[in-house]
Amino acid sequence: MSKADPKASEVLRYDYVAQAFHWLVALGIVVTFALGFFMTGIHGISLLKLKEYNWHKWLGVSVFLIALFRIGWDLAKPAPPLPKSVSLVQQRASKWMHYLLYATTLLVPVTGYLYTLAAGYPVVYFGWLALPVFYGKQPELIEPLRVVHAWLSYGMALAVVLHSAAALSHQFYYRDGVLLRMLPGRAQPPRGTS
Numbered sequence: 001m002s003k004a005d006p007k008a009s010e011v012l013r014y015d016y017v018a019q020a021f022h023w024l025v026a027l028g029i030v031v032t033f034a035l036g037f038f039m040t041g042i043h044g045i046s047l048l049k050l051k052e053y054n055w056h057k058w059l060g061v062s063v064f065l066i067a068l069f070r071i072g073w074d075l076a077k078p079a080p081p082l083p084k085s086v087s088l089v090q091q092r093a094s095k096w097m098h099y100l101l102y103a104t105t106l107l108v109p110v111t112g113y114l115y116t117l118a119a120g121y122p123v124v125y126f127g128w129l130a131l132p133v134f135y136g137k138q139p140e141l142i143e144p145l146r147v148v149h150a151w152l153s154y155g156m157a158l159a160v161v162l163h164s165a166a167a168l169s170h171q172f173y174y175r176d177g178v179l180l181r182m183l184p185g186r187a188q189p190p191r192g193t194s
């Protein structure tokens, strides 16, 4: 854990590994969510629809795996402290938002996976690695798991929007360098402190 006390004039960044995991998970969530949204709107059965379902599942599993690494890395190397200009309320809100994002990043793929198994379809990761099948077709679980997966994904999307809005507000309104913590480069002093 970094014990460094940040000077008010300095932005302490996440390390490059944490940054890479963060942006990979972010990209994965956006693409997987968009695929999920559009594929379920396609009527009937078509090759394109089947392909989209497969890619949705493969990318969703990838998001889950990268998120596990991300959480492991965060536990080993906790986030650097926020600038002192960030209020206690904002710090608490940010902490709880991170917990919510981590929880949904794991739960959304898990419920999608369990739903797929309940519908009787094993997942073959990128067409070459058969993933574990914990149970066979479970008709009574299909609809509840589908609904839970859909609602958790929409809840996650809302959390992602709020999280992004907060990050942008720090960059363009508070101008305190919080967004820079997740971007590569040298530390830069926030406005009014240099």
Ligand code: HEM
Pocket: 028, 029, 032, 033, 034, 036, 037, 040, 053, 056, 057, 058, 059, 060, 061, 063, 064, 105, 108, 109, 110, 111, 112, 113, 114, 115, 116, 123, 146, 149, 150, 153, 154
């Ligand atoms: C970050 C990961 C994921 C996100 C953001 C996500 C998001 C979504 C969204 C938004 C939908 C459309 C919900 C609706 O309006 O009905 C959906 C549907 C679906 N998801 Fe996911 N999902 C993820 C991971 C997974 C995984 C890992 C699997 C399975 C291995 C999966 C399987 C499915 C299936 C089969 C559907 C179609 C449900 C239906 O036919 O109505 N998802 N997902």
